[in-house]
Amino acid sequence: MxxxxxxxxxxxxxxxxxxxxxxxxxxxxxxxxxxxxxxxxxxxxxxxxxxxxxxxxxxxxxxxxxxxxxxxxxxxxxxxxxxxxxxxxxxxxxxxxxxxxxxxxxxxxxxxxxxxxxxxxxxxxxxxxxxxxxxxxxLRADAADWLKWAANNGIHAWIVDYLTQRPDHLWSAPPKTEEPFSTPRSWHMLSDTLHSYGPEVSDETIAMLGYATLTPTHAAAFRAYLKTVRHAYDFEAILKGDARWPAAPQDRDLLYFLAETFRARLARELPADKRHASPTAHRFAFRAKTLLVELAEISLEIAQLAIANANAEDGSPALPSWFLLEAARDLPRLVAARA
Missing domain, CATH: 3.40.50.300 (P-loop containing nucleotide triphosphate hydrolases)
Incomplete structure (x- = not known):
């Protein structure tokens, strides 16, 4: 001022x-x-x-x-x-x-x-x-600031909850071709259309609206997230061992979303340096390796995506190198133990 x-x-x-x-x-x-x-x-x-x-x-x-x-x-x-x-x-x-x-x-x-x-x-x-x-x-888009604004400006609860879990999906770089891409403005547009349709909006309509306003990757992930909300799938339950990865062929998009959520959780809770990891982080890293084995039994491709190198185009976060080294070392033993 x-x-x-x-x-x-x-x-x-x-x-x-x-x-x-x-x-x-x-x-x-x-x-x-x-x-x-x-x-x-x-x-x-x-x-x-x-x-x-x-x-x-x-x-x-x-x-x-x-x-x-x-x-x-x-x-x-x-x-x-x-x-x-x-x-x-x-x-x-x-x-x-x-x-x-x-x-x-x-x-x-x-x-x-x-x-x-x-x-x-x-x-x-x-x-x-x-x-x-x-x-x-x-200026740059900041998820924390935008979510504070969204909470007081009528942004749809599904979008607020989703971007709270996946803040890296708030913004994507403009593409070189004429196609939708994710920005705070496009999430706001999607919110307005969801409010217009009401709570009974179908999965097919949500997909249409998502692909009309967001990048294809973010639209698919948002649709899968809503399946977890509507059909009581919960990553927290999978993490605790109270539920398993969805294995049905018709739930492959849901499995992909949960794997992305898993990766984002790893990036958020594991420090870049193992020496700075708390006991809770160590326990989470150990449980994560078991979850990777269980995920690979359903889809090796999706398990590989969960720990692949960071991708600047889709905004996937980078994982700590120490965790990737431990996973490469321990996964054969964990597979053998399960067998």
């Missing part, structure tokens, strides 16, 4: 991580109206206005939505996607906080936002003169 009242701020971040929502929430916290201008839909005259003859002299009249008497938050969304002429029109507004003879009221805030060129989104290079007039902040 101390920066934005004296210098314009520019937010960089991938599509769908909540840049626009963050600005609107910030403005609301200050009791300021947020006026949003979308760079891709503007022409220069939308900013500088049109000339009018006053006392025999031409004078530019800025548009009503900009020329206000009370302080407000001016949000220049997709600023770096605007045409060069529109970006030039922003210069005086950003540098001098004025358009023609109109000056922003004291206490007004100017914030810009845009995607990066690496996000497969529309992004034009910004002139160095414009770059140098902005205070730059780079």
């Amino acid at each position: 101390n920066v934005a009242v004296v210098r314009p701020v520019f937010l960089w971040g991938a599509p769908g991580i909540g840049k626009s929502s963050l600005v609107r929430q910030f403005a609301a916290s200050l009791d300021l109206e947020c006026v949003s201008l979308l760079g891709t839909q503007l022409a220069p005259e939308d900013l500088i206005g049109v000339p009018q003859i006053v006392d025999g002299k031409s004078r530019f009249c800025p548009p009503e939505q900009i020329a206000r008497d009370e302080p407000y938050c001016l949000f220049l969304d997709e600023l770096n996607a605007a045409s060069p002429d529109v970006q030039k029109a922003f210069y005086s507004l950003i540098l001098d906080r004025r358009i023609g003879s109109y000056e922003l009221p004291a206490g007004s805030i100017v914030i810009g936002a845009g995607n990066r060129a690496t996000d497969q989104a529309l992004a034009r290079p910004m002139a160095s003169a414009l770059v140098n007039r902005l205070v730059h902040v780079h």
Whole structure:
């Protein structure tokens, strides 16, 4: 806040991580109206206005939505996607906080936002003169922060519970082709559609909605998670030995999801250095090796996926190297014991 009242701020971040929502929430916290201008839909005259003859002299009249008497938050969304002429029109507004003879009221805030060129989104290079007039902040999606927000903003309970277990599925890098991908925005869209359908929504409809808004991997995992919720499958019961891995062919997607949950649990609860492992972590590591053997008896492929190398594309977390070495050493003995 101390920066934005004296210098314009520019937010960089991938599509769908909540840049626009963050600005609107910030403005609301200050009791300021947020006026949003979308760079891709503007022409220069939308900013500088049109000339009018006053006392025999031409004078530019800025548009009503900009020329206000009370302080407000001016949000220049997709600023770096605007045409060069529109970006030039922003210069005086950003540098001098004025358009023609109109000056922003004291206490007004100017914030810009845009995607990066690496996000497969529309992004034009910004002139160095414009770059140098902005205070730059780079944002990323954070599951802990988003889940706190979601709990108070009506996000569907299934989505909150799922992302609590799989925070690594909140966001995925934009693909190079035109297909859905996972972002806080897409999870919010999925939440809205699930609320619209109600609690009786079918598994087939959930799959359709998931594949329409998320990456294929995340959509399949979310559908399998809901099978665990609806049909009383529970990884905790498997971990405690009160239940077994589902072995029926029709439950293969469920088995895959439980194996992913198993991997995420290993990554979360086992420290990178064995010397820092608590007694509880050691017991969990020992039980995990038995569970791997039981999983391999059903599907060797899924068991291998559970301990495979981390994959940056699907967001699978890395497992501690000491656990993988112990597993490679102990699994033959555990297999022999079960035989």
